[in-house]
Amino acid sequence: MRILIVDDEQSIVRPLKIAFENRAFAVDTALDGQSGFELANISNYDCIVLDLNLPKYDGIEVAKKLRANGVTSPILMLTARDLKRNVWEGFESGADDYLTKPFDLKELMLRVDALIRRNSKTLDTVVEIGKLKINFSKQVVTVGSEVIILNNKEYGILEYLTKNRGRVISSEELLEHVWDSEIDSFTQTVRTNIKTLRQKVDNDKKLIINYRGKGYAIN
Amino acid sequence: MPSTKSNTLPFYKSVRFKLTLFYSVLVYLFTVFFVLAINLSINNYFESLPDRPANLPPRFQNIQIEPDQQHLFREIRLADLKEVQRRSLIALVPLALISFGTGYVMSGVFLRPVKKLQSHFDTLDEKELGFQVDVTTDDEFGQLTTSFNELSKRLKNSFDLQTRFIQDASHEIKTPLTIIKTNLEVIADDKKIAKDTQLTSIMADVVGSVDRLKDLTNQLLDLSRDKKIKSETVLCSEYLKEVIENVIKNSNLEKTNVKYEIGKDLSFSVDQNLLSVAIGNIILNASKYGRTKSGDLKLKVVAKEVEGEEIQLEFSDAGPGIQKDAISNLFDRFYTVDSSRSRTVSGYGLGLAICKQIVEAHKGEISAENVKTCGAKFVIRLPIRHNKEN
Numbered sequence: 001m002r003i004l005i006v007d008d009e010q011s012i013v014r015p016l017k018i019a020f021e022n023r024a025f026a027v028d029t030a031l032d033g034q035s036g037f038e039l040a041n042i043s044n045y046d047c048i049v050l051d052l053n054l055p056k057y058d059g060i061e062v063a064k065k066l067r068a069n070g071v072t073s074p075i076l077m078l079t080a081r082d083l084k085r086n087v088w089e090g091f092e093s094g095a096d097d098y099l100t101k102p103f104d105l106k107e108l109m110l111r112v113d114a115l116i117r118r119n120s121k122t123l124d125t126v127v128e129i130g131k132l133k134i135n136f137s138k139q140v141v142t143v144g145s146e147v148i149i150l151n152n153k154e155y156g157i158l159e160y161l162t163k164n165r166g167r168v169i170s171s172e173e174l175l176e177h178v179w180d181s182e183i184d185s186f187t188q189t190v191r192t193n194i195k196t197l198r199q200k201v202d203n204d205k206k207l208i209i210n211y212r213g214k215g216y217a218i219n
Numbered sequence: 220m221p222s223t224k225s226n227t228l229p230f231y232k233s234v235r236f237k238l239t240l241f242y243s244v245l246v247y248l249f250t251v252f253f254v255l256a257i258n259l260s261i262n263n264y265f266e267s268l269p270d271r272p273a274n275l276p277p278r279f280q281n282i283q284i285e286p287d288q289q290h291l292f293r294e295i296r297l298a299d300l301k302e303v304q305r306r307s308l309i310a311l312v313p314l315a316l317i318s319f320g321t322g323y324v325m326s327g328v329f330l331r332p333v334k335k336l337q338s339h340f341d342t343l344d345e346k347e348l349g350f351q352v353d354v355t356t357d358d359e360f361g362q363l364t365t366s367f368n369e370l371s372k373r374l375k376n377s378f379d380l381q382t383r384f385i386q387d388a389s390h391e392i393k394t395p396l397t398i399i400k401t402n403l404e405v406i407a408d409d410k411k412i413a414k415d416t417q418l419t420s421i422m423a424d425v426v427g428s429v430d431r432l433k434d435l436t437n438q439l440l441d442l443s444r445d446k447k448i449k450s451e452t453v454l455c456s457e458y459l460k461e462v463i464e465n466v467i468k469n470s471n472l473e474k475t476n477v478k479y480e481i482g483k484d485l486s487f488s489v490d491q492n493l494l495s496v497a498i499g500n501i502i503l504n505a506s507k508y509g510r511t512k513s514g515d516l517k518l519k520v521v522a523k524e525v526e527g528e529e530i531q532l533e534f535s536d537a538g539p540g541i542q543k544d545a546i547s548n549l550f551d552r553f554y555t556v557d558s559s560r561s562r563t564v565s566g567y568g569l570g571l572a573i574c575k576q577i578v579e580a581h582k583g584e585i586s587a588e589n590v591k592t593c594g595a596k597f598v599i600r601l602p603i604r605h606n607k608e609n
Contacts, residue, residue, distance in 0.1 A: 080397070
């Protein structure tokens with residue numbers, strides 16, 4: 001899953017990026033409202049964490065503009081200002097959730113998870129497909145009784161394919177949702193990671209199907 | 220003691236009455252004087268006339284009347300005059316009513332801008348600050364209205380400034396707190412740190428401190444915020460039970476037992492959110508200082524109406540009571556009984572100060588006393604407000 005964090009404090013953005021990357025998220029960041037808006041307009045993020053107090057455009061404006069442009073990514077607003085009026089304004093401009101600073105990191109991550117879960121095809125925190133079992137909340141993957149160690153990108157691909165089961169996902173889409181903006185779009189990395197992922201969980205190639213010219217899907 | 224009663228002025232004290240009286244008495248006296256003067260002069264005129272009127276109509280000219288009967292003319296004329304006088308005097312009665320009536324109506328029209336201003340003053344609490352009244356007259360009342368509008372604007376400005384200051388201060392303090400907390404939590408999350416129990420507990424202590432700073436900041440900001448209340452009518456028993464159960468649950472208060480003595484149909488008009496904060500603080504205070512020797516918190520909550528003027532809420536515990544020298548300072552900011560500020564009992568001494576602010580924003584009173592048998596009792600008195608129709 002890929003998220004965008006928009007906050008003008010680098011000292012808050014950096015630890016948040018580390019924390020989410022440790023949980024196999026791809027994280028893009030922006031330090032002002034304008035860059036935040038531009039990034040969210042281009043890429044389809046699975047969640048946007050948006051501070052209210054931003055230079056250039058404030059959080060409310062960013063949310064309004066994104067919704068006006070048809071961006072449907074869930075938005076979680078962060079702010080130190082907690083007047084009821086600000087909270088209402090936040091929701092009215094298109095936010096899906098709201099946390100006041102200082103927040104509990106764990107709470108922020110659980111809320112982001114919840115927003116992403118809402119948007120995905122499955123609300124389950126544990127999914128079983130044949131012998132494969134994925135526990136999303138604990139981020140543990142098992143085949144039968146054996147625990148499989150996946151790297152962040154392999155886990156990210158498996159998670160995205162599973163949560164969008166029933167659709168064929170193109171390489172571009174995988175790139176957009178599992179990698180952050182630092183990636184070069186002409187890379188072979190999706191193919192490479194699908195290969196290594198299959199080696200680990202789907203040796204007989206029955207689980208992850210490659211639809212030539214279209215993309216991949218979970219069976 | 221309950222403050223501002225509804226503004227009904229007895230009529231005999233009002234300016235309107237004085238104006239009406241002044242106007243009608245003046246008109247009346249003038250008319251009476253006029254009538255009497257006319258009557259007097261007519262009287263004199265008639266008295267001065269000879270017995271036989273000089274200007275009799277032609278057909279009476281040739282009537283012969285004996286000299287000793289000529290006084291009859293005079294008597295008839297005087298009798299007629301007396302009748303006119305009698306009628307004019309009787310007319311003075313309805314005149315009194317008419318002059319008073321027109322005086323009353325006129326003074327009402329005249330005083331209309333005053334009434335309008337007064338009703339706006341009354342609603343200033345509930346309406347938006349900065350409310351402006353239309354200036355409709357060009358006189359002293361118009362000037363008064365203009366002054367009111369200026370005052371209203373100034374009040375709103377200072378209120379806005381204060382709110383903005385508090386929000387800015389809030390942001391300035393909470394941002395570094397957030398930086399500290401989030402970075403610490405990420406470090407504590409690190410697998411290497413998580414394995415080291417000593418480091419983990421150190422991190423937990425530091426993060427806990429940041430949380431306490433956060434709570435203190437919120438309380439301080441709460442205290443410095445002006446309390447504008449939004450009242451709703453609620454049923455006392457439901458409301459109090461819900462608020463107290465929530466406090467006990469959310470703060471994990473153990474060994475608590477609450478007894479309620481609340482009139483079944485008793486209701487009051489309060490700001491539900493603010494008052495719940497005040498009540499919560501009293502309960503938390505009781506939990507800290509009002510437990511029995513065995514550690515039980517035994518609360519008694521009483522709500523009753525007093526003389527149709529106030530609602531009285533009483534919160535009693537069965538603890539050691541309040542130290543004598545503490546009672547007068549109990550509701551001061553940062554006052555804690557344990558003056559060394561050691562952390563055996565947590566708290567910054569702001570909870571009761573916040574209670575006092577909230578109760579006073581409702582135009583009520585809060586006090587504390589020791590109950591003779593044992594324990595402390597907190598009493599909140601709220602005036603019964605007669606809600607105006609909005």
